[in-house]
Amino acid sequence: MKKLLLFILGFGKLCNAQDIYFLNPFITANYLNPSLAGHQNVNKLSAAYLNMYPNLSGTTVTYFLNVETKLYNKLGIAANLISDDMARGTMQANQYILMLNYNFKLNNSFTLTPGFKFSQLENKIDLTKLNFGDAINMRNAEVWSQPQPLTFATRLYNYSFTGSLLFGHKAFNFGALLNQFNEPEIGMINFDLKQQRRLTLHSMVKLPIEKQTLNLFFRYDRQGNFNKTQLAAYMRLFEHYQIGLGFNSFDNYTLHTGYGNKYFRINYNYNLSFSKLSGNTAGSHELGTAFYFLSKNKRNSFDKYLE
Numbered sequence: 072m073k074k075l076l077l078f079i080l081g082f083g084k085l086c087n088a089q090d091i092y093f094l095n096p097f098i099t100a101n102y103l104n105p106s107l108a109g110h111q112n113v114n115k116l117s118a119a120y121l122n123m124y125p126n127l128s129g130t131t132v133t134y135f136l137n138v139e140t141k142l143y144n145k146l147g148i149a150a151n152l153i154s155d156d157m158a159r160g161t162m163q164a165n166q167y168i169l170m171l172n173y174n175f176k177l178n179n180s181f182t183l184t185p186g187f188k189f190s191q192l193e194n195k196i197d198l199t200k201l202n203f204g205d206a207i208n209m210r211n212a213e214v215w216s217q218p219q220p221l222t223f224a225t226r227l228y229n230y231s232f233t234g235s236l237l238f239g240h241k242a243f244n245f246g247a248l249l250n251q252f253n254e255p256e257i258g259m260i261n262f263d264l265k266q267q268r269r270l271t272l273h274s275m276v277k278l279p280i281e282k283q284t285l286n287l288f289f290r291y292d293r294q295g296n297f298n299k300t301q302l303a304a305y306m307r308l309f310e311h312y313q314i315g316l317g318f319n320s321f322d323n324y325t326l327h328t329g330y331g332n333k334y335f336r337i338n339y340n341y342n343l344s345f346s347k348l349s350g351n352t353a354g355s356h357e358l359g360t361a362f363y364f365l366s367k368n369k370r371n372s373f374d375k376y377l378e
Contacts, residue, residue, distance in 0.1 A: 090250065090269055091133055091155060093121060094317075094325050094340040096288055096303070097378065098359030099135055101149045103273060103290075104246040105170040106186035106237035109147030111375045114140045117361035124344075125353050132156045135359075139170075147172040147186070161200045164257075167191040172235075181240055186248075188233035192266075194257055195226050229255040231266065243276040269294040283308055288317070303327070313338070313377050331376040335362045 093099040098119050101108040119135040133156070139149035151168035172186035235248035250269040258264030273290040284307040292299045303317030305327060315327030322345045329338035342355035365373055 090266075090292075090294065091121075091153065092292075092299070093119060093133075093135070094342050094355065094357045095119065095327070095338050095359050096273075096275070096290070097329075097336075098338055098361055099137070101137065101139060101147075101170055102135065102151060102153070102168075104186065104235050104237060104248050104271070105149070105188040105233060106147075106172045106184040106235045106246060106248075108139050108149035108170045108172055108186065109141030111363075111378060112141045112144060113369075113373065113375075114364040115361055116364070117359065119357060119359035121355065121357045123355045125356070130158075145174050147174065147184070158200075161197055163195045163197075165193040165195075167193075172237075181238070184237040184239065186235040186237065188235070188250075190231045190233070190251070192229045192231060192255060192257065193226070194229075198225060227257065229257065231255045241277075243274065245272075245274045247272050267295040282310075286315075307377050311377075329377065333363065333365070333370050333373050333376060335360065336376050337361075 091102075093102060096103055098117050100110065115138070117135075117137045117139075119133075121133040121135070123131045123133075134152075134154045136152045137149060139147070141147050147170070149168075149170040151166065151170070153166040153168065155164040155166075157163065168188060168190045170186060170188045172184050174182055174184045176182055230253075231251035232253050233248060233250045234252065235246065237244055237246040248271050250271065251266050252268050254265045254268055256263065257266050270293045271290065274288070276287045278285040278287065286305040286307070288301070288303040288305065290299075290301040299320055301317060301319040303315055303325065305313055305315035307313050311330055311332055313327070313329040313331070315325075315329075317325035317327065319325075323342050324345070325340055325342045327338065327340050329336060331337070337360045338358070340355075340357040340359075342357070344354065363370075363373065363376060
């Protein structure tokens with residue numbers, strides 16, 4: 072039965088070797104790209120909750136907390152705390168993140184922002200929730216022998232580095248980043264498992280339509296042998312409201328709704344899979360909110376609360 076335990080933990084860590092994928096590119100913008108830290112040029116506190124497929128046993132729940140600011144209209148700074156809970160506390164992955172970027176003005180229309188992210192990684196396993204009986208040889212009622220004893224690290228610490236770039240214009244941006252380019256070790260059993268590098272390309276285009284604004288979003292990820300493409304459109308309506316529809320290459324569709332003003336914003340995203348499991352998963356749910364801290368004079372001119 073220990074072989075079964077090895078398979079379960081190994082499969083769980085292989086799944087965990089793929090990065091967290093938030094549905095909302097606004098609330099978690101600097102997690103998408105460190106060059107976006109402080110991009111709204113305000114002091115901001117934000118949080119997100121992601122519950123993937125709650126009807127399945129052993130579901131994954133992710134918590135995200137972010138504080139960010141921009142100094143001298145140039146230096147973006149952000150700190151994130153992310154906790155990934157798998158199978159109701161059986162496995163947990165925490166990230167403690169610091170981001171920095173610097174905004175270079177190329178001319179009156181274009182900017183270039185290089186960014187950097189440092190992440191302290193913590194992975195934990197609760198072995199008390201992985202209690203299996205030994206396999207019995209039915210011929211002689213003896214326990215099957217285990218030729219190689221398994222060794223476990225119930226807690227593992229490591230770190231990762233990410234580099235990014237953002238090319239910006241008031242009507243669009245284009246970003247690129249190489250996440251965890253040092254490929255940190257995350258294996259907790261007696262075999263090696265590394266968090267693979269992830270290449271991400273993304274872009275957002277703003278199209279004014281009369282008094283409304285349409286945002287078109289594109290994202291492409293490649294990590295190991297996995298590729299994923301996301302396309303989405305978000306419409307800002309009547310200044311304070313936002314609706315959206317997205318699609319990605321894994322046959323998932325995302326519905327988005329949100330509200331924002333000069334003090335805070337709140338968003339809800341629902342992701343529905345059209346795979347054979349679609350009727351059993353209850354989809355994925357992501358709730359996000361952000362609070363803006365501004366001086367009275369700056370608040371009067373602040374209009375980026377839905378960006």
